[in-house]
Amino acid sequence: MVERYRVISPSDPGAFDGDGYVLTVREDRTLNYLEHRNMISKEIVFTPPDCVAHLTSKSRFGRMGLSFLNSVKVHSGFVGRLALELVNLSNERTPITIREGDPLIHIEFLRREGESAPYSGKYMFQFMDEAETQAYSKILSDNFPSVFPAQKLREIAAARLTRDEPA
Numbered sequence: 001m002v003e004r005y006r007v008i009s010p011s012d013p014g015a016f017d018g019d020g021y022v023l024t025v026r027e028d029r030t031l032n033y034l035e036h037r038n039m040i041s042k043e044i045v046f047t048p049p050d051c052v053a054h055l056t057s058k059s060r061f062g063r064m065g066l067s068f069l070n071s072v073k074v075h076s077g078f079v080g081r082l083a084l085e086l087v088n089l090s091n092e093r094t095p096i097t098i099r100e101g102d103p104l105i106h107i108e109f110l111r112r113e114g115e116s117a118p119y120s121g122k123y124m125f126q127f128m129d130e131a132e133t134q135a136y137s138k139i140l141s142d143n144f145p146s147v148f149p150a151q152k153l154r155e156i157a158a159a160r161l162t163r164d165e166p167a
Contacts, residue, residue, distance in 0.1 A: 001048065005139055007109060009044045009132075020108035022058065023082070030097040031066070031088040039098060040127050041082040045107065046136060047074045049116035049147050055082075056106045061098070065090030068105070077118020077147065079136045080160075081127035118147050125160035133157045 001007045008021050015022045026042040047053045053074035057066070069085040084105060088096050098104060125133045137157060140148035 022103040033093040075119035
């Protein structure tokens with residue numbers, strides 16, 4: 001799926017952990033005690049219409065007191081960088097720093113049954129530039145034309161979120 005649909009891009013062969021892939025973040029950030037922040041994945045994620053993806057945090061950060069607040073599902077059909085909602089709940093009340101490239105979140109793709117209802121909301125193509133959006137629009141329209149009509153993709157792309165919203 002990585003080669004055919006670019007479900008993770010860019011991907012690093014060393015980030016596959018046997019059950020899935022370990023996502024990283026695109027920039028360094030320090031969270032102070034009780035601070036809630038959205039961190040954006042470095043990688044673009046695409047969940048094909050016949051799949052669903054689940055997220056779990058790396059225990060390394062959990063042991064430090066970092067809590068992952070997102071729902072743990074990435075909808076079928078979603079394409080974009082993930083906004084990872086984190087809060088520092090450290091018992092020691094100390095800051096926690098996450099650095100670009102740190103292994104942070106596991107993602108696992110599972111095949112789903114039944115009719116797909118792919119995601120097409122305002123977060124589709126979030127935090128992607130124009131070239132990335134066009135490349136994924138082509139992947140979607142070439143491989144899933146009945147699910148992702150080209151005109152609908154253009155409309156979604158025009159309305160995409162391109163920068164972080166305040167936490």
